[in-house]
Amino acid sequence: MAKLRTEYVCQSCGATSAKWVGQCADCGAWNSLVETRASPSATRGGGISGLASGRVQRLNEVNVEETPRASTGMSEVDRVLGGGIVPGAVILIGGDPGIGKSTLLLQVLAALQARLPTLYVTGEESLAQVRLRAQRLGLGNLDVPVLAETQVEQIFVHLDRLKPGLVVIDSIQTLYTEALDSAPGSVSQLRECAAQLVRHAKSTQTAVVLVGHVTKEGAIAGPRVLEHMVDTVLYFEHDPGSRFRIVRAIKNRFGAVNELGVFAMTDAGLKEVSNPSALFLSRHQEPVPGSVITVSRQGSRPLLVEVQALVDRSLIGTPRRVTLGLESNRLNMLLAVLHRHGGIALGDQDVYANVVGGMRIQETAADLPVLLAALSSFRSRPWPGDWVVFGEVGLAGEVRPVVAGEERLLEAAKHGFKRAIVPEANRPRRGSRVEIEVIPVARLGQALDQL
Secondary structure (H helix, E strand, C coil): CCCCEEEEEECCCCCEECCCCCECCCCCCECCEEEEEECHHHHCCCCCCCCCCCCCCCHHHCCCCCCCCECCCCHHHHHHHCCCECCCCEEEEECCCCCCHHHHHHHHHHHHCCCCCEEEEECCCCHHHHHHHHHHCCCCCCCCCEEECCEHHHHHHHHHHHCCCEEEEECHHHCECCCECCCCCCHHHHHHHHHHHHHHHHHHCCEEEEEECECCCCCECCCCHHHHHCCEEEEEECCCCCCEEEEEEEEECCCCCCCEEEEEEECCEEEECCCHHHHHCCCCCCCCCCEEEEEEEECCEEEEEEEEEEEEECCCCCCCEEEECCCHHHHHHHHHHHHHHHCCCCCCEEEEEEEHHHCCCCCHHHHHHHHHHHHHHHHCCCCCCCEEECCEECCCCEEECCCCHHHHHHHHHHCCCCEEEEEHHHCCCCCCCCCCEEEEECEHHHHHHHC
8 A cells, every 4th residue: 555645735826845834935825735645646647648659759740630629509609719629628617606607518518419428527516406407598308418426536437438528527626536635625636636637538539628616816716737737728707797798718729818708698598699899888879078999809809898087186195096907007107108298197186997898908909098088088078989999009109009900990890980090000001991981190199189
């Protein structure tokens, strides 16, 4: 019998220590080390077998076969995954409790049951609860094998017998392996269970979907090593009180990163939103100050987004800078550029910036819309409702180009917008299909003159 050894594992970052200490030396978390007994055989073999043939090959001699993807039957899910489910892929999906992770996966299994053998493994609910959810979603005749099990070794017994093409594990935090005696959900159990599932997926070409819990900060619980081991990481996002859900790809080895799918939560489950751009626009009865429409690029999809700003005189010595859906540090930098190169001082004003619909914009194309929205609110001058704006603003006051400028203009024209203020370098070329009046600007002052 292998000799058991004792180690202390940090529940935040997964670092190990020979003895207990109050603070983790790697991540600095307090009281996060938990005693774990693990056999040496369980901690070895962390690599993924089945990825190589065991001999050195030249890269140009490696045989690559085009693997057909399995469509999930939901175009928004296929878009996030990069075109469908790849055999042997391991997908990790996380989100807040009750946001719709299990609901979406049950709908995907219902769409795949006629074309691909599947298995739904639940460690959090009973089989009766899964059946009741299927009936609420109108999937009463769902012919999908369901297993209520939390031990990995028993799950592999059923996988060898059924040989499914897609396995859903709900959730990875409930699984445990007999090789370790730590509690389910601990770092060592998460790492070992995930490693065994990944090895099985790669060796049998079985697609595996793992549902992960999230912390109060919104990140997937456990060490980041779990996200490094899988092929695709998806996050559920939503605005509190809204029925709309956004699934965003944070990591994807088989598709574009930051790709997103938009859904609406209904009594019959998650429904795809065919026109996501309309979701993030307020459509005011008449133009209002502080509102500017921009075109954001999320993955490979251009989306029309409304950027709002409110500028008001500050009643305290230090004015407030509040952002929702934007980076707060970048707002401070843009306001400094507005003062230095636009001659407009907002040092005694509170500035609030918001992206409508709960969308998060992480690209620099929102720089110019944010400044114009702030100036519109400060001057109480409405921006025309049929104009769109995008462009990056540099510290020297220049307006820099952004990627996919023509695609953004085509999206704006499709929704009926008439004019667009864009960087000079994003001016459409001759013979372009853009049917919208374009006003190119090279400096921040030229854009401010339009207001």
